[in-house]
Amino acid sequence: MTGETRDGATGGGASPSRPLAAATRLLQLVAALLLLVMMAVTFVDVIGRYVFNSPLPGAFELTEVLLALVVFVGLPIVTARREHVTVDLLTGRLPGRLRQGLARGALAVTAGVLAVFAWRLALLGRDYSSYGDATVYLGIPLGPVAVVMAVLAGISALVAAVLILRRQP
Numbered sequence: 001m002t003g004e005t006r007d008g009a010t011g012g013g014a015s016p017s018r019p020l021a022a023a024t025r026l027l028q029l030v031a032a033l034l035l036l037v038m039m040a041v042t043f044v045d046v047i048g049r050y051v052f053n054s055p056l057p058g059a060f061e062l063t064e065v066l067l068a069l070v071v072f073v074g075l076p077i078v079t080a081r082r083e084h085v086t087v088d089l090l091t092g093r094l095p096g097r098l099r100q101g102l103a104r105g106a107l108a109v110t111a112g113v114l115a116v117f118a119w120r121l122a123l124l125g126r127d128y129s130s131y132g133d134a135t136v137y138l139g140i141p142l143g144p145v146a147v148v149m150a151v152l153a154g155i156s157a158l159v160a161a162v163l164i165l166r167r168q169p
Contacts, residue, residue, distance in 0.1 A: 042059070
């Protein structure tokens with residue numbers, strides 16, 4: 001860890017703003033609720049399948065959509081906390097300034113990739129909405145789901161860009 005507090009704020013210097021902490025808590029709550037619904041759907045589906053020989057109709061589709069949303073709701077949190085998966089084979093032995101430069105470069109790449117994801121997901125959401133694409137069994141509209149994912153990826157890109165500007169990335 002990099003000196004972070006429980007709510008994801010870094011402990012090295014300026015304290016996090018209250019709106020940022022509130023936004024993080026809100027996203028954590030949304031992710032928890034989505035996981036709870038996913039767990040309930042899976043539980044009901046398994047019980048229905050093995051006890052009553054009648055699985056929950058559309059459980060797979062609902063789980064699929066909920067899982068995608070959980071991943072993208074968690075993305076801004078993971079980005080703000082700098083908890084993306086990293087491999088530190090060589091950088092630990094480099095001088096501090098070079099390590100900081102590499103960290104800033106990695107954040108720039110992360111921000112760029114997330115911005116491209118946001119852009120492509122926004123286009124996909126627009127296309128899905130214009131075509132009326134929906135899941136096969138439950139008819140869950142895919143356009144709004146893709147747009148929500150695009151917004152969350154865009155927020156994550158902005159968070160990564162802000163982290164680049166901080167004194168110690």
